[in-house]
Amino acid sequence: MSDAFPANLAFACSQFASIAQVCRRIGINRQQFNKYLAAQVRPSQHNMRRICDFFGVTESEILLEERRFRELLAVRSAPETQRGAPLYAPAIERLSRASGSLDRYCGYYYRYFFAFSYPGMITRSIGRLTRVGDQYLWKNVERHASMSHGASDVTKYEGMAFLLGDRLTIVEYESLLAGSITQMILYPSYHTGIDYLTGLQTGGPMKRGRKPAASRVMLEYLGQRVDLSRAIRRCGMFSQEAVGPRVTALIRNDMAADAWVFEVDQL
Structure with missing residues (x-):
């Protein structure tokens, strides 16, 4: 497991309101998830796939060096505050x-x-x-x-x-x-x-x-x-x-x- 994984996982979670929200939406126990963040336990193949699918990345991408992962995620995703209002919402409101x-x-x-x-x-x-x-x-x-x-x-x-x-x-x-x-x-x-x-x-x-x-x-x-x-x-x-x-x-x-x-x- 790459040493960058816990940091990348934490950064991906920071795009949401809370880690608890991420755990609920992925369907992984919070205590187990905390062990991933602390680099105490490696996710099973099944859970790794669920985590990657949720954040919209591949396993190889979430194991990238931290700087490269942050750049990749910045292009692919928007902060949670923006997700709450879709990008097309202003167009609908104007119409x-x-x-x-x-x-x-x-x-x-x-x-x-x-x-x-x-x-x-x-x-x-x-x-x-x-x-x-x-x-x-x-x-x-x-x-x-x-x-x-x-x-x-x-x-x-x-x-x-x-x-x-x-x-x-x-x-x-x-x-x-x-x-x-x-x-x-x-x-x-x-x-x-x-x-x-x-x-x-x-x-x-x-x-x-x-x-x-x-x-x-x-x-x-x-x-x-x-x-x-x-x-x-x-x-x-x-x-x-x-x-x-x-x-x-x-x-x-x-x-x-x-x-x-x-x-x-x-x-």
Whole structure:
């Protein structure tokens, strides 16, 4: 065991609020951990791997000469005080301050778009926009029959919404695996009541080779309160005939022959 290990371990721990916190998060007994710091005991191979994984280093790196290890850790990590507030937090706060009010848009919606992975089929999912403090949060649930076992597969998305430049922007991510991000840009409603919000969405579907794609999208406002169980049962994958000509016309991904970019006109 390198003589630098106890010092490097102590320095890595100094990036956190306390050694007790480090022990809890790694899952190693505090008394045992103190013996590592005092160079009284060598960590087992299993515990060494847990320690290295927690600090984001390899075993060879945590055994480096002290100066080199400190330089390496300074590049890879930030102090605990900074970890408490992610580096992107100021950007979200600034966008939230710049955003107009979305209070009138809060409530439940059906979301319609041509499915990225099933040509010609239309997805109807249910979403909800809510206000929490000064921010607007978005949740969306997709439900469709599994091709493998016949039961319903459910995919959940979470994100944030902003009113910027007179357009609603919703950024969401798939919340189970966090493997994809979708963005919607929608026209606002200029009527007293809200019926349909139309716009574009982009994403990289899990199927179909994860090719980046864009499509028209429409949100149908359902109100502040709905029978959620019934609304979810009505979600799924549908033919154009089942959805009807009105919805199909609003989300059809036609593009003019002389167009160079994919655009959506306001209703």
